Structures are given as C-alpha cells and as structure tokens.
Amino acid sequence: MKHQFLYLFWIVLLSFHVKAQDFSKDQDVKVNQQLWLDYNFNNNIDSLKVLITQIGFRKISPNVFNRFLVLSHINLLHKKSLGIVNLEKPFIESFMLGAGIIYTQNYDADDNLEFRLSQGFKFSIPTLKGIDLINYVRLEERFQNTFNNSGWTAGYRLRYRISTELNWKKHVVKFTNGLYIPMSF
Numbered sequence: 272m273k274h275q276f277l278y279l280f281w282i283v284l285l286s287f288h289v290k291a292q293d294f295s296k297d298q299d300v301k302v303n304q305q306l307w308l309d310y311n312f313n314n315n316i317d318s319l320k321v322l323i324t325q326i327g328f329r330k331i332s333p334n335v336f337n338r339f340l341v342l343s344h345i346n347l348l349h350k351k352s353l354g355i356v357n358l359e360k361p362f363i364e365s366f367m368l369g370a371g372i373i374y375t376q377n378y379d380a381d382d383n384l385e386f387r388l389s390q391g392f393k394f395s396i397p398t399l400k401g402i403d404l405i406n407y408v409r410l411e412e413r414f415q416n417t418f419n420n421s422g423w424t425a426g427y428r429l430r431y432r433i434s435t436e437l438n439w440k441k442h443v444v445k446f447t448n449g450l451y452i453p454m455s456f
Contacts, residue, residue, distance in 0.1 A: 306330040321346040325371075334378040342371030342387070364393045367409070381419040388412040391430075407432040 309327040316322055322345055329338040347366045368390050375383040391409030398404055411428045 303335060304332045306332075316345075319348045319350065321348070323367075323369075336378060337376040338373060339376075340371060340373040342369060342373075344369030344389070360395060362394050364395060364405075367391045367393070381417045384416045384418070386414045402435055405434050405436070407434075 307327065307329050309325055311323070311325045314322040314324070322343065324343045325340070327338075327340045327342075329336075329340070344367045347368070349361050349363050349365055351361055369388070371387045371389075373383075373385040373387065375385070377383065389409050389411040391407060393405060393407045396404040396406065407430075409430045411430065413426045413428060414423055415426070416423050
C-alpha cells in the first residue's frame with residue numbers, strides 16, 4: 272500500500288511540471304505546458320469483443336487550446352493462427368473499429384468540431400523470448416468544421432504505433448503484470 276501511494280504521489284507531482292516542444296505554428300509559444308486527463312475503460316462484450324472507450328481533456332498552455340474528446344472502439348480479437356506458419360499466437364491479434372467526437376476550444380483561432388471514424392489492426396513480431404513488438408496500424412477519416420463559415424472538410428490520417436510489454440510478474444506491486452513502453456509516430 273505504501274508503494275502504491277508513493278507512485279501515485281510522484282505521478283501527480285510530476286504531471287504538473289511536464290514541458291513539451293513548440294506546438295502551435297500560429298502562435299509565438301516557445302515553451303508550453305500540457306495537461307492531459309483521460310478516463311479509459313474496457314467493457315468485455317464477449318470472449319472475442321471488447322468495447323474500449325476514452326473520455327479526455329487536453330489543455331495546452333499558455334493559452335493555446337482546450338480539447339474535449341470522447342472516442343469509442345470495438346476491439347475484435349483474432350484467435351486463429353495461420354496453418355502455414357507455426358506461431359503460438361496469431362500474427363494479426365485484433366481488428367479495431369471506432370468513432371469519436373472531439374471539440375477544440377482555441378484561444379486565438381476559430382473553434383473546431385471533429386467527427387472521427389477509424390479502423391485498424393494489431394500484429395506482433397516476436398523478437399526475444401518474452402518480448403514481442405506489438406504494432407498497431409490505424410486509418411482515420413476526419414470530418415471537421417472550424418466554425419468560420421467554411422463548412423465541413425474531410426481528411427485522412429494514417430497512424431502507426433510500435434510498443435512492447437516487459438513481463439514482470441508482481442515485481443513491484445501486486446497488480447502489475449508488466450511495464451508498457453509505447454513508441455509512436
């Protein structure tokens with residue numbers, strides 16, 4: 272219990288002192304502060320379907336924007352492996368379909384409302400024993416209205432994330448199964 276309290280204390284303390292790179296190209300902001308608050312929850316529909324929902328708030332200071340978002344995805348787990356390749360787990364682990372709404376309150380520009388549809392898939396690349404590189408590829412369709420009487424615009428974005436999970440069974444605290452290391456671009 273003492274370790275859990277100390278970890279929580281350090282996370283809260285350090286979250287208010289995070290600096291990031293120059294963010295807004297329209298403003299003369301050389302150093303900014305970012306506050307991200309997210310509530311993520313999973314709901315198992317059945318053994319092969321999981322509903323993943325994210326409710327979040329982003330604040331970029333000094334006076335860049337506030338962003339409110341609600342995103343939801345259904346994760347369709349894939350359990351069958353190809354017969355040609357002898358893998359313990361299937362190459363493609365899951366398929367994801369999602370939708371969301373994002374409202375951005377800009378300080379020096381018009382506000383933005385965005386509807387986002389997405390689909391993607393996760394696959395693993397086994398490297399060393401106990402370490403798999405988990406890849407996630409996602410295509411997003413974005414429909415935006417900037418409230419400046421220009422109407423709706425549409426665009427696409429392709430995202431890729433690679434991550435790994437180091438398994439440390441009950442190493443520091445009892446509820447820990449591993450250390451998650453994301454690397455995104």
